Amino acid sequence: MIVDSAPAFDVREYLRKEMMPHFLCPGCGHGIALRALLWALHELKVDKDKLAVVSGIGCAGRLSAYIDASTFHVTHGRPLAYATGLALARPDLRVVVISGDGDCLAIGGNHLIHACRRNLKITCLMLNNEVYGMTGGQVSPTTSEMRVTTTTPLGNSEPHFDACALAAAAGAGFVGREGTRHVPKLAELMLAGLEHPGFSFIEVLSDCTEIFGRKNEMGSSSEMILRQKSELRPEAYRDTVDTPFRANELPTGVLAKNARPEYGAAYRKAAAAIKAAAAKKGRK
Amino acid sequence: MNGRRATHSTAAPGPVPAAPAAKAREPMNVLIVGVGGQGVIMVSKALAWLAQSKGFEVKQSEVHGMAKRGGTVFSHVRFGPQVWSPTIAMGEADILIALEWAEGMRWLPYLRPESGVFLCDTKRIVPPFACLNRHPGAPMRYSRETPAEIREHVGEGYAIAATEIAEALGNERAANVVLLGALSTALDFPIADWEAAVAQFVPKKTLTVNLEAFRSGRDWIEQARLMTPVAEAPVEAQQPLTNAPGKVRLEITEEWCKSCDICVKLCPERCLRLNADRIVELADAETCTGCRLCEWLCPDFAIRVHFDEVALEGSRS
Ligand code: SF4
Ligand code: SF4
Ligand code: SF4
Numbered sequence: 001m002i003v004d005s006a007p008a009f010d011v012r013e014y015l016r017k018e019m020m021p022h023f024l025c026p027g028c029g030h031g032i033a034l035r036a037l038l039w040a041l042h043e044l045k046v047d048k049d050k051l052a053v054v055s056g057i058g059c060a061g062r063l064s065a066y067i068d069a070s071t072f073h074v075t076h077g078r079p080l081a082y083a084t085g086l087a088l089a090r091p092d093l094r095v096v097v098i099s100g101d102g103d104c105l106a107i108g109g110n111h112l113i114h115a116c117r118r119n120l121k122i123t124c125l126m127l128n129n130e131v132y133g134m135t136g137g138q139v140s141p142t143t144s145e146m147r148v149t150t151t152t153p154l155g156n157s158e159p160h161f162d163a164c165a166l167a168a169a170a171g172a173g174f175v176g177r178e179g180t181r182h183v184p185k186l187a188e189l190m191l192a193g194l195e196h197p198g199f200s201f202i203e204v205l206s207d208c209t210e211i212f213g214r215k216n217e218m219g220s221s222s223e224m225i226l227r228q229k230s231e232l233r234p235e236a237y238r239d240t241v242d243t244p245f246r247a248n249e250l251p252t253g254v255l256a257k258n259a260r261p262e263y264g265a266a267y268r269k270a271a272a273a274i275k276a277a278a279a280k281k282g283r284k
Numbered sequence: 285m286n287g288r289r290a291t292h293s294t295a296a297p298g299p300v301p302a303a304p305a306a307k308a309r310e311p312m313n314v315l316i317v318g319v320g321g322q323g324v325i326m327v328s329k330a331l332a333w334l335a336q337s338k339g340f341e342v343k344q345s346e347v348h349g350m351a352k353r354g355g356t357v358f359s360h361v362r363f364g365p366q367v368w369s370p371t372i373a374m375g376e377a378d379i380l381i382a383l384e385w386a387e388g389m390r391w392l393p394y395l396r397p398e399s400g401v402f403l404c405d406t407k408r409i410v411p412p413f414a415c416l417n418r419h420p421g422a423p424m425r426y427s428r429e430t431p432a433e434i435r436e437h438v439g440e441g442y443a444i445a446a447t448e449i450a451e452a453l454g455n456e457r458a459a460n461v462v463l464l465g466a467l468s469t470a471l472d473f474p475i476a477d478w479e480a481a482v483a484q485f486v487p488k489k490t491l492t493v494n495l496e497a498f499r500s501g502r503d504w505i506e507q508a509r510l511m512t513p514v515a516e517a518p519v520e521a522q523q524p525l526t527n528a529p530g531k532v533r534l535e536i537t538e539e540w541c542k543s544c545d546i547c548v549k550l551c552p553e554r555c556l557r558l559n560a561d562r563i564v565e566l567a568d569a570e571t572c573t574g575c576r577l578c579e580w581l582c583p584d585f586a587i588r589v590h591f592d593e594v595a596l597e598g599s600r601s
Contacts, residue, residue, distance in 0.1 A: 021540045021584055027544030
């Protein structure tokens with residue numbers, strides 16, 4: 001269990017301390033998600049020089065800047081596109097993408113579905129706080145129905161996206177979801193995702209207290225964290241009736257997994273075969 | 285197989301009493317206890333089904349529904365030529381099977397003094413309310429009796445590491461069937477019928493491992509009967525149930541704290557507070573248990589929990 005390494009895991013060893021304190025608002029769940037990621041990487045004993053973190057635009061996108069590794073802060077919605085190139089060209093690197101709900105599903109939605117389809121070994125974290133926090137709180141593809149944002153002042157009437165269902169349908173090798181409330185569990189899920197040989201998609205339910213929470217009168221950061229407890233239903237309890245969980249919760253845990261061939265390896269194999277065939281022809 | 289270690293046997297000294305034969309008129313009373321999710325009900329159903337198939341009248345009553353909360357679960361099975369009451373009175377159980385150690389202790393008074401047969405898994409499931417004091421190293425309010433100590437109270441008693449045996453077979457969940465195998469040595473039904481009862485109540489996929497578990501439990505008791513009892517308790521029961529003790533120290537990076545209050549509000553011991561500058565501080569060092577929740581939930585990485593070895597303290601300061 002990952003908690004066994006808690007005494008040895010000092011998150012500060014993985015941070016660019018000169019960049020701290022980070023720019024996130026007080027109580028922003030993204031900080032907790034970042035800890036979980038670094039904990040999982042610590043557990044995997046990842047060499048910082050062999051770790052590449054690619055992130056897009058938004059509050060979540062800024063996280064890469066605080067990680068003491070090779071990091072890329074790229075254009076809006078495109079971290080998966082950059083990561084795909086990187087992972088194909090440098091299979092020796094461990095490539096992690098940090099993206100937000102807007103970055104990953106709206107601006108970069110197209111990249112996401114094709115990354116899932118290709119199943120290249122990349123670990124993609126989507127930090128879902130249901131809002132565009134950095135730009136002032138506009139509605140995002142995951143904003144729940146009736147939630148208030150700057151662009152939906154009377155409440156959002158669009159149905160929200162289930163990102164995990166989308167990723168699973170598009171063929172991602174590993175799909176999981178967890179909230180920031182239970183840090184060891186979140187870190188364990190990320191660890192499982194990082195260990196998966198193909199594309200892994202992990203949705204982290206994170207709280208934006210300053211913008212989303214404030215507009216929707218959801219209370220302080222600690223109250224928002226406690227709310228997760230009543231709204232998340234572990235996957236193991238999905239079919240149970242008599243549970244302490246309420247009716248409409250999002251399932252958490254590992255939600256989908258498959259063993260489709262990893263694209264990078266398949267691509268290199270095909271390329272080698274073509275090269276060998278060409279060389280043979282040349283010799284004749 | 286580690287489950288066969290002789291130290292687990294607490295068979296009564298002297299000649300081993302023969303398995304109690306189904307008494308002429310009085311019903312046979314079997315009490316099965318454990319905690320939610322262990323399979324108490326499955327054991328009692330298998331036994332009831334078997335007794336019924338042999339033409340006995342059977343009455344079974346149970347308390348369950350605590351499955352998801354680790355609560356206590358028990359089932360009374362009575363069978364004989366004629367059975368009136370569905371429950372077993374205190375001191376009248378001929379056989380007590382416990383799937384969890386403390387539950388076994390709890391129900392011991394139900395066992396017939398002198399002649400009762402006690403079959404208990406050494407598996408310990410500590411309920412949350414046994415951890416009133418959450419400091420590392422603090423004692424837990426969990427049953428302290430060792431198998432050696434309870435030997436005087438039972439006619440024939442076995443502390444069997446059924447969960448370990450089942451684990452070794454590859455399926456921890458088969459522990460209840462290990463105990464069913466142990467039970468089978470105390471009642472005279474043919475082994476083939478017992479196995480048919482197992483097959484009736486376990487999922488098809490797990491039949492092989494469950495039949496192995498059944499035989500392991502049966503063999504274990506038969507071997508234990510041949511051995512002389514040993515005085516010391518099983519290793520598991522002697523080990524303290526706590527983490528390594530140490531002195532908790534919180535390292536706070538004040539420049540990183542953003543006064544969000546998460547740690548203050550979510551610390552289970554409520555021992556943190558924001559100081560006059562609205563920076564976190566440890567208000568009550570005595571109550572902090574070092575649970576690390578504050579370290580994990582601080583979005584700004586401002587808290588780090590250390591456990592200092594108590595012995596080293598003097599030399600450091
Ligand atoms: S705006 Fe919201 S998501 Fe962005 S840093 Fe602030 S709290 Fe976090
Ligand atoms: S470690 Fe932190 S959360 Fe746990 S008791 Fe101590 S101060 Fe509270
Ligand atoms: S959780 Fe962290 S940032 Fe928030 S008050 Fe506590 S120490 Fe400060």
